[in-house]
Amino acid sequence: MGVKPPIGRDTQLCMSLAARPGNFGSRFHNRLYELLGLDYVYKAFTTDDLAGAVGGIRALGIRGCAVSMPFKEAVIPMLDELDPSARAIDSVNTIVNDGGTLTGFNTDYTAVRMLLTSHDVDPAMRFILRGSGGMAKAVATALRDSGFERGTIVARNETAGRSLADAHGYDWTADPDPAGARLLINVTPLGMAGADADALAFAKPLIARCDVAFDVVALPAETPFLAAARAAGKRVVTGAEVATLQALEQFVLYTDVRPDRSDVEAAAAFARA
Structure with missing residues (x-):
């Protein structure tokens, strides 16, 4: 020291x-x-x-x-x-x-790109990104610039969701595809300490079909989404990271x-x- x-x-x-x-x-x-x-x-x-x-x-x-x-x-x-x-x-x-x-x-953008690389997340994976706010924009841009070409933005706000998807060449939907994707990313308050602390960002069947679970929520470090993914034997990237x-x-x-x-x-x- x-x-x-x-x-x-x-x-x-x-x-x-x-x-x-x-x-x-x-x-x-x-x-x-x-x-x-x-x-x-x-x-x-x-x-x-x-x-x-x-x-x-x-x-x-x-x-x-x-x-x-x-x-x-x-x-x-x-x-x-x-x-x-x-x-x-x-x-x-x-x-x-x-x-x-x-x-x-913007070190949020930088951090996400670095974590995708350090966790060896394959850009060939199709992803589902839940969220359409400012941090979702940073994550979506980091995905695009890291070579991820196939993805869907899930957002209840159609205007914001479509705008984010269109700007990055991705699809938009109000609800996750029941078929799921290999990479699931939560960029919403779901699972965050407070009113949404017990909320699961993605349904368990979707988690069961994925390979990597990425939650941007930092507090708590272990959200219900990440806990469910670990229990299912999936690789995780945490908001604390x-x-x-x-x-x-x-x-x-x-x-x-x-x-x-x-x-x-x-x-x-x-x-x-």
Whole structure:
């Protein structure tokens, strides 16, 4: 473990902006700063004045900012540049400040692409993706750019579902195909802690027919969908992995330091505790 300097005038500030700030990002980043002895501090914020907040990032030399809903698209006109990861989906979840130049990135997109590769998910698989919101857009674009050509977007909102499907060359339906698919992906709140905690994102017959179950829900890490998939002997990709990897890629963008795996795992465990 490094020795983290006390907070002083040279300390670099990183932050997040969300309608409902959580603790994962703050705990993850600050724990890594401690483990690596970096002179940084991270703080979560919310705002009713997005333009003012972004102006403050520039004016105060804040090094980086994570961006959550509902600001991911609204922030784009306020930035100077977009990385290809953000341009691909017109959505920003990370701002990096280089001497007053603000560049938008999307590490959700990056994380999903990396996980599809690291879990050896075959692009020849047909998939069913449930959801049509901002994160669904990031996942669908990551699938398309990773070579997945056969897929269906499942969304009750026909306008949003068809728009997402058409933009990426996929099909749309309001209900999952009873025949199922080899890859099932949940990008809805189904299974998330709260009102939908007990909801199963896909019916058990569909789970029985799949090879890989991918749930973007990060809390809890083991959703009913993933529990059912594990019980059926399926490979799983978890939302906790997405949350950790996208936060790690933000950390690297802010600090130019890539921690080793043990430090990342320690910080992720600390953040979830």
